[in-house]
Amino acid sequence: MNGIEVTRQIRSLGDHTPIIILTAYDWSDIEVEARAAGVTAFCSKPMFMSDLRESLLSALGQQKAEKNEAVLPVTDKTDNFKGKHLLLVEDNELNREIAFEILNEYGFIVDTAENGQEAVDKVSSSEPGDLDLVLMDIQMPVMDGYEATRQIRLLENKALACVPIVAMTANAFDEDRRTAKECGMNGFISKPINMNEVVETLELVLQ
Numbered sequence: 179m180n181g182i183e184v185t186r187q188i189r190s191l192g193d194h195t196p197i198i199i200l201t202a203y204d205w206s207d208i209e210v211e212a213r214a215a216g217v218t219a220f221c222s223k224p225m226f227m228s229d230l231r232e233s234l235l236s237a238l239g240q241q242k243a244e245k246n247e248a249v250l251p252v253t254d255k256t257d258n259f260k261g262k263h264l265l266l267v268e269d270n271e272l273n274r275e276i277a278f279e280i281l282n283e284y285g286f287i288v289d290t291a292e293n294g295q296e297a298v299d300k301v302s303s304s305e306p307g308d309l310d311l312v313l314m315d316i317q318m319p320v321m322d323g324y325e326a327t328r329q330i331r332l333l334e335n336k337a338l339a340c341v342p343i344v345a346m347t348a349n350a351f352d353e354d355r356r357t358a359k360e361c362g363m364n365g366f367i368s369k370p371i372n373m374n375e376v377v378e379t380l381e382l383v384l385q
Contacts, residue, residue: 181199181200181201181212181217182199182208182211182212182215182217183215185197185199185212185215185216185217186215186216188216189215189216196218196219196237196238197216197217197218197237198217198218198219198220198221198233198234198237199212199217199219199220199221200221200223200225201220201221201222201223202222202223202224205220205222218236218237219233219236219237220233221233227271227272227275230272231272231275231276234276235279251373251374251377252377253377253381255381256284256285256377256381257285258381258384259284259285259286259380259384260284260285260286261285261287262285262286262287262310262311262384263286263287263289263308263309263310263311264281264286264287264288264289264309264310264311264312264313265288265289265290265291265297265300265301265309265311265312265313266278266281266288266289266290266291266313267290267291267292267293267294267296267297267312267313267314267315267318267323267326268290268291268292268313268315268318268346269292269293269315269317269318269319270315273315274290274292277313277371278290280373281313284377289309292318293318293319293320293321294314294318294320294321294322294323294325294326294329295320295321295326296320297312297314297321297326297330298321298326298329298330301330301333301338301341302330302333302335302338304338306335306337306338307337309341310341310342310384311341311342311343311344311380311383311384312330312341312342312343312344313344313346313367314326314327314343314344314345314346314363315346315347316345316346316347316349316354316358317347317348317349323345323346323347324357324358324361325361327343327345327358327361327362327363328361328362330343330362331361331362342364342365342383342384343362343363343364343365344363344364344365344366344367344379344380344383345358345363345365345366345367346367346369346371347366347367347368347369348368348369348370350366350368350369354366364383365379365380365382365383366379367379
């Protein structure tokens, strides 16, 4: 059963979840039929991060427009996110790009780093007050998030050393939470990310 027929049958169930067709062929030849079947977007193979990102944003944006409602959880306190400077430390390019877009939606001014060493360098070279928060992945090449946090906490400039740092990790065991706390982290977000948890944690840390 090809992707168009799968989509047609899914739509017959009343399911409006966005569906992206992945194809190595020229999808313009099948676009009319696919759109009629209910396909939301297309992505060519071989896939490049930028193409996949564009397809995902297109599909989610269309879903948002169709529902005419906010996709992301919002509370009164999320207004406090607007204009806050955040350093996003994430080695996975796709995860970094998606997180960047979501955080921008909340009003954060986002800078990025691809590993712990780059994060330490950016924090240490910043001026006090430049950064309001660091969102730190744990498992990264060059230097992991735990070690990066330890080095930030040891900076001579105490105003930089005490920047709030929130861990992001797929390892959400009690031991991981203890390690995050022991190395000086202020919060903990588990992966896969739940946006309600993210909002709640960032609200708490930024109070």
